[in-house]
Each structure stands twice: as C-alpha cells, then as structure tokens.
Amino acid sequence: xxxxxxxxxxxxxxxxxxxxxxxxxxxxxxxxxxxxxxxxxxxxxxxxxxxxxxxxxxxxxxxxxxxxxxxxxxxxxxxxxxxxxxxxxxxxxxxxxxxxxxxxxxxxxxxxxxxxxxxxxxxxxxxxxxxxxxxxxxxxxxxxxxxxxxxxxxx
Numbered sequence: 281x282x283x284x285x286x287x288x289x290x291x292x293x294x295x296x297x298x299x300x301x302x303x304x305x306x307x308x309x310x311x312x313x314x315x316x317x318x319x320x321x322x323x324x325x326x327x328x329x330x331x332x333x334x335x336x337x338x339x340x341x342x343x344x345x346x347x348x349x350x351x352x353x354x355x356x357x358x359x360x361x362x363x364x365x366x367x368x369x370x371x372x373x374x375x376x377x378x379x380x381x382x383x384x385x386x387x388x389x390x391x392x393x394x395x396x397x398x399x400x401x402x403x404x405x406x407x408x409x410x411x412x413x414x415x416x417x418x419x420x421x422x423x424x425x426x427x428x429x430x431x432x433x434x435x
Contacts, residue, residue, distance in 0.1 A: 314414065318343050322363060323415040323422075326385060334368040335380050338422070340415050341365040344379055358410050359384070384408045 316322075320343045328336040345362040361382045368378045375381075387407045394400050423431075 316343065316346060316358060316361065316410070316412070318346065321415040322361075322412040323418075324363070324365075324382065324411060325413050326411045327382075329380070330370075333370045333380075335365055335370060339365055339368070341368075341378075341380075343412075344376075361410050361412060363412070382410060382412060385411050 322341055322343055324335065324337060324339045324341070326337060330336065341363040343361055344364050346358050347360040347362075348356050348358055351357045362375070362379050363382055364376070364378050365380060366378065368380065370380055371377045372380070385408070387409075388404065390402050390404050392400055392402050
C-alpha cells in the first residue's frame with residue numbers, strides 16, 4: 281500500500297509540488313509517469329465498467345488503496361487501485377460501499393521501425409496502464425452535465 285509516503289520517501293506534499301516537466305522524459309517532453317497516491321482525486325478513463333453502478337468513463341473518485349509489486353530494475357508498479365466512487369451504490373464483498381478495484385488495461389499495436397542496420401521492421405508493442413487520471417481540476421467542457429458538490433471558478 282502506498283500511503284502518505286512513496287517508495288522513495290516522498291510525501292503527498294512533495295508529490296504535489298513536483299515539477300513533472302523537470303522529470304526524465306522522452307524527446308516530446310512528456311514525463312514517463314504520473315504520480316498516484318492515497319487520497320488523490322481521480323477520473324476513470326477509457327473504460328465503462330458499469331454505467332448502472334456509476335463506474336464509467338468520466339466518473340470521479342478518490343484513491344483509497346494501491347496494490348503494488350516491484351518489477352525489473354526495482355520499479356514500483358500498480359497492479360490494482362481501489363477507488364471510492366462517491367455516487368456509486370456498489371457494494372463488493374470485503375470492501376466498503378462505493379469502493380471498486382481498478383486494474384490496468386492493456387493496449388497492443390504494431391508499428392514499423394528502422395533498426396540500427398537500416399532495415400525496416402514491424403514490431404508489436406504492448407502498453408499496460410491504470411485507466412485513471414488526476415482530477416485536481418477539470419475543464420469547463422468536462423464539467424458540463426455533472427453535478428459537482430463544490431466548485432471554484434476563476435473568471
């Protein structure tokens with residue numbers, strides 16, 4: 281479980297103050313990961329798990345627990361994230377009402393590359409990602425049609 285401290289001793293405050301643009305990145309300037317911690321507001325993406333239970337693409341919730349494992353090179357990898365969806369009536373065994381486990385989604389595709397000898401090759405790529413994004417703030421377009429308990433607007 282990742283609670284107030286991340287594996288390298290960083291606290292929630294440290295992670296919130298983190299300048300992601302200064303992190304190691306690929307040539308497009310995007311960071312290689314998004315911080316995730318208990319208490320973080322999140323939005324579910326790319327997945328309509330159950331519209332009846334209000335656990336669908338765009339649903340907002342709060343991270344309550346992170347299940348991790350250590351993979352190659354000592355990287356900490358999230359295998360499951362328990363999220364409390366405030367509006368969801370879901371009740372799973374051994375979990376509080378409104379808490380739902382979110383597991384990584386896997387995307388696979390083929391692409392062409394030119395290897396070091398100049399030969400064009402087709403490779404298969406697989407990407408595994410928890411379908412959650414930080415929800416500290418939302419755009420006006422995203423908020424349309426939502427019932428939000430508290431709103432801070434800067435006009």
